[in-house]
Structure formats: C-alpha cells, structure tokens
Amino acid sequence: MATEPVIELVDVRKVYEMGTVRVEALRGVSLRIDPGEYVAIMGPSGSGKSTLMHILGCLDVPTDGSYHLAGEDVSAMDDVELAEIRNRRIGFVFQQFNLLPSLSALRNVELPLSYAAIDRATRHRRAREALARVGLDDRLDHRPGELSGGQQQRVAVARAVATDPALILADEPTGNLDSAASVDVLALFDELHRAGRTVVLITHEADVAERAARTVRIRDGAIVDDALAGVGR
Numbered sequence: 001m002a003t004e005p006v007i008e009l010v011d012v013r014k015v016y017e018m019g020t021v022r023v024e025a026l027r028g029v030s031l032r033i034d035p036g037e038y039v040a041i042m043g044p045s046g047s048g049k050s051t052l053m054h055i056l057g058c059l060d061v062p063t064d065g066s067y068h069l070a071g072e073d074v075s076a077m078d079d080v081e082l083a084e085i086r087n088r089r090i091g092f093v094f095q096q097f098n099l100l101p102s103l104s105a106l107r108n109v110e111l112p113l114s115y116a117a118i119d120r121a122t123r124h125r126r127a128r129e130a131l132a133r134v135g136l137d138d139r140l141d142h143r144p145g146e147l148s149g150g151q152q153q154r155v156a157v158a159r160a161v162a163t164d165p166a167l168i169l170a171d172e173p174t175g176n177l178d179s180a181a182s183v184d185v186l187a188l189f190d191e192l193h194r195a196g197r198t199v200v201l202i203t204h205e206a207d208v209a210e211r212a213a214r215t216v217r218i219r220d221g222a223i224v225d226d227a228l229a230g231v232g233r
C-alpha cells in the first residue's frame with residue numbers, strides 16, 4: 001500500500017492583489033513530502049519561500065491548486081478550521097521563538113496541549129517529557145528571559161513536538177542564534193528526523209539546508225530544484 005504523504009501540493013498558486021498591482025508569489029508549485037522525511041526549502045529573499053511556508057503551515061490558503069496535509073484537504077478551509085488543523089497537525093519553530101515571557105518553560109510547552117483540551121495531568125507530563133528530550137529538564141520553572149537564546153529555541157522545539165504533530169515546520173530556526181547554539185538546535189532536528197519525525201526547514205542558509213536529506217530550491221515563485229542532498233543525518 002502506498003504511503004500517504006504528509007504534504008501534497010498540486011499546482012499551487014498564490015496571487016496577491018493590491019489595488020492595480022498583481023503579484024504572483026507562487027507559480028504552480030507541486031510538492032510531495034512523505035512521512036519521516038527531513039526537507040530543507042531554500043531560496044533567496046523574494047523567492048516565494050515565505051509564502052510557501054505560510055501555506056504549508058496553514059497560515060494562508062492557495063489562490064489555486066490543492067494542498068493536502070496528512071490526508072486532509074486544507075485548500076479552502078476557513079480561519080477557524082485552519083487554526084484547528086494547525087494545532088493538531090503542525091509543530092512550529094520560529095526564528096523569534098514566540099514564547100510568552102510571563103510563563104515558565106513548562107507552561108509555554110503546555111500551551112498547545114491546553115488548546116487541544118488535553119487534561120492537566122497529561123499535558124503536564126507530556127510537557128515535562130518534551131523538555132527533558134531537549135535537555136531542559138532542569139529549567140522547567142525558568143521564564144524565557146532567564147534562558148539563553150539557544151535554550152529558548154529548545155523550549156520552542158519542545159513545544160513543537162509536545163502535541164505529537166504530523167509535521168515539524170521550522171522557519172529560519174537558527175536566525176537569532178550564535179554559531180554554537182545553532183549547532184545544538186540543528187542537532188535536535190537531526191534527532192527528530194532519526195526518531196521518524198517529518199521535518200521541513202525553511203532557510204536561506206546553505207550550511208543549515210545541508211543538514212537535511214533533501215533540498216528543495218525555490219526561485220521566482222517556482223521550484224527550480226528538488227533533490228536528495230546534504231548529509232542526511
């Protein structure tokens with residue numbers, strides 16, 4: 001039996017219209033990513049990679065074409081439906097960490113579990129386990145301001161995996177980190193990949209992209225290269 005893809009885009013187009021100005025940000029993008037793949041999507045500024053990330057992350061919908069996420073057609077979902085599938089199916093890791101400064105590391109990781117209506121004891125246990133997995137079991141009660149940039153990104157990774165999502169989507173996850181912290185965070189993605197997670201990394205940095213087993217290059221709103229690449233750890 002064929003494996004159902006985690007991501008399946010077919011001829012996706014995204015057009016933005018601002019008055020008389022029409023911008024075609026994506027021009028017929030087709031992309032399949034199967035369970036357990038580690039894929040880097042790479043492109044320069046203005047290439048369309050941010051628009052593609054927003055569609056993959058159910059933060060936006062295509063103008064034309066179809067997108068199935070873990071078998072669900074999300075192409076024409078409304079905002080409420082998109083929010084629900086984001087919480088169920090996607091674990092996000094952003095460049096800016098997006099942690100709530102008033103909450104502890106543990107509470108930040110528990111948040112998406114709260115939105116999923118998981119009971120308090122279960123979400124507490126799963127959040128602790130996720131933080132232990134990223135090496136922060138001794139920082140459970142620390143707030144983001146009491147953690148280094150690398151530690152904050154580890155909290156963000158823990159939050160992303162706590163809901164057991166179909167997809168880990170990381171947008172420039174090392175953009176605000178120094179080189180040592182970047183290496184540590186990228187090692188976490190290597191571990192997630194080895195554990196069978198589907199990881200999609202959005203980046204403009206070649207040394208970050210080469211950590212993935214496959215690199216998809218986008219330029220002028222279209223995929224120009226899609227090949228096995230990098231070290232595939």
